[in-house]
Amino acid sequence: MKPSRLFDLIPYQIATYDKEIALSKKENGAWKSFSTRDVKEISDNLSLAFLKTGVKSGDKIAIISNNCPEWNFVDIALQQIGAVSVPMYPTITSADYEYIFEHAEVKMIFVGDQIIHEKAKVVSGDRLIYSFEKLEGTIFWEDFLAIGVNEDILGLENAKEQVNPDDLFTIIYTSGTTGRPKGVMLSHSNVLSNVLAIAAIMTPAYGTSRVLSFLPLCHIYERTGSFCFMYLGFSIYYAESLELLGENMKEVKPHAFNTVPRLLEKIYDKIVAKGYELTGIKKSLFFWALNLGLQYDPAKTMGSWYDFQLKLANKLIFSKWREALGGEVMQINSGASALQPRLARVFWAAGIKVCEGYGLTETSPVVSASICTHKEMRIGWVGKLVQDVEVKIAEDGEILVQGPNVMQGYYREPDMTAEVLQNGWFHTGDIGELDGQFLKITDRKKEMFKTSGGKYIAPQLMENKFKESSLIDQLLILGENRNYPTALIVPSFEGLKEYCKHKDIPYTTDEEMIKKPEIIEKFDRELEQANKYFGKWEQIKRFKLLPKSWGIESGELTPTMKLKRKVIHQKFEKEINNLYQD
Structure with missing residues (x-):
């Protein structure tokens, strides 16, 4: 079967991989895992609970939580009945919550923990709040789940049949660097087209690989990534926190993960700081290897003497870098902002393949991505256009995008939509260059x-x-x-x-x-x-x-x-x- 809607990825995963560990989280010091069949059963029962409590196709439901399997369960359950998820950052203010609740016409709210609950409650009005942790004053999600356990599955199957690929799947309010956030409307086909495009260029082994997830699921970058991992049969482990990321890396030993440049910068700075703590020959070797790595270009022949030195540097120094990331990383996807070229150089030299991509919430998000091979890696570029996506550069240098991944528009903002969607082309607001299929970003139009x-x-x-x-x-x-x-x-x-x-x-x-x-x-x-x-x-x-x-x-x-x-x-x-x- 070929998935045509996002929730089709679950039966697809059962038919293709039938994962023993589809999703996993740390609970009371141990990893608690859910198989693909668990995910389907829980999501189905949640869908039935939504139907039983009167949630209809097109109703908007907010999800405000850190990453966890429960996030996915609610998301999939809503998709299956045609309801629309409105994911929100746990870190934003109560005033931001209030604006989105009202603007998106949210009917119901799911929160992750006590802190989020307290922020949401003061602006929730008469909306019911459900929680992923047992909290006073809310309905625990498992109690809500129980409502659907004995319901007739035929009602759900009928609801699924009514959901079309071009139906609205989610409204994502962009964090925005200025002004009020805008609600980006994405359909099943918008995101699924991107999932299939990314899956075509992922290198870890299908069906057996592990990924560690720590970027917020409420951001389209990690969310589309998670759907892609489901399609490829990867086991998804949710990190406990950014503070425990290093520890979780060593436990999970991921083959891939998504990140943002800021976190790679922090990893690099920590590595260099440890280098400064060394003394004598160890310190000299560390900075010899570092300087060697900073010269590296994966797409160029560096010469036999350089290759010999790099092999030695990998054995003595860079092997420890890989161990710190679990020792089995095959691909790191970097996006959301510009990656410093020196970081790409040194990580590739160390055998850690950081692949930079480019996209926006409005494009589901990926427009271009680096192919994870030495031959097709271009330092300082954001990779090649992904399948079915077209780009042209306007006279003023702005990047324009066309393809099945481009959003339906901004929710309840027709004028703003008309401003960025013109003649079938989405105006990104970014300035760039195109060399064949390779894309380079030079700046934000509004920031120049x-x-x-x-x-x-x-x-x-x-x-x-x-x-x-x-x-x-x-x-x-x-x-x-x-x-x-x-x-x-x-x-x-x-x-x-x-x-x-x-x-x-x-x-x-x-x-x-x-x-x-x-x-x-x-x-x-x-x-x-x-x-x-x-x-x-x-x-x-x-x-x-x-x-x-x-x-x-x-x-x-x-x-x-x-x-x-x-x-x-x-x-x-x-x-x-x-x-x-x-």
């Missing part, structure tokens, strides 16, 4: 700005270059309608501590260190090094060091760890103005 001298600045490309410094963790380039570019910089305090140790500079607190003249001078030299790669009008002239990292909870990052530029501009208005005072 002009200096007062009329020169264009593309901040993303520059920010990635400056962040190659081991002393820089986060950076935002400024300068719209100003004489010259400046930057707000959050140092890598781990890197700064290592630098101070190396230079015998006593380290006190983060706040005090960034005010010391010798530290400011060091950052000035770091910027000078990177400035050489850019035109005179692009070079950063002044900067301000900040004592605290930007985060999701504090509001400077979106849930997918992209910079909220407008928020940062507002929060640091005084510091920015000081950068332009002579």
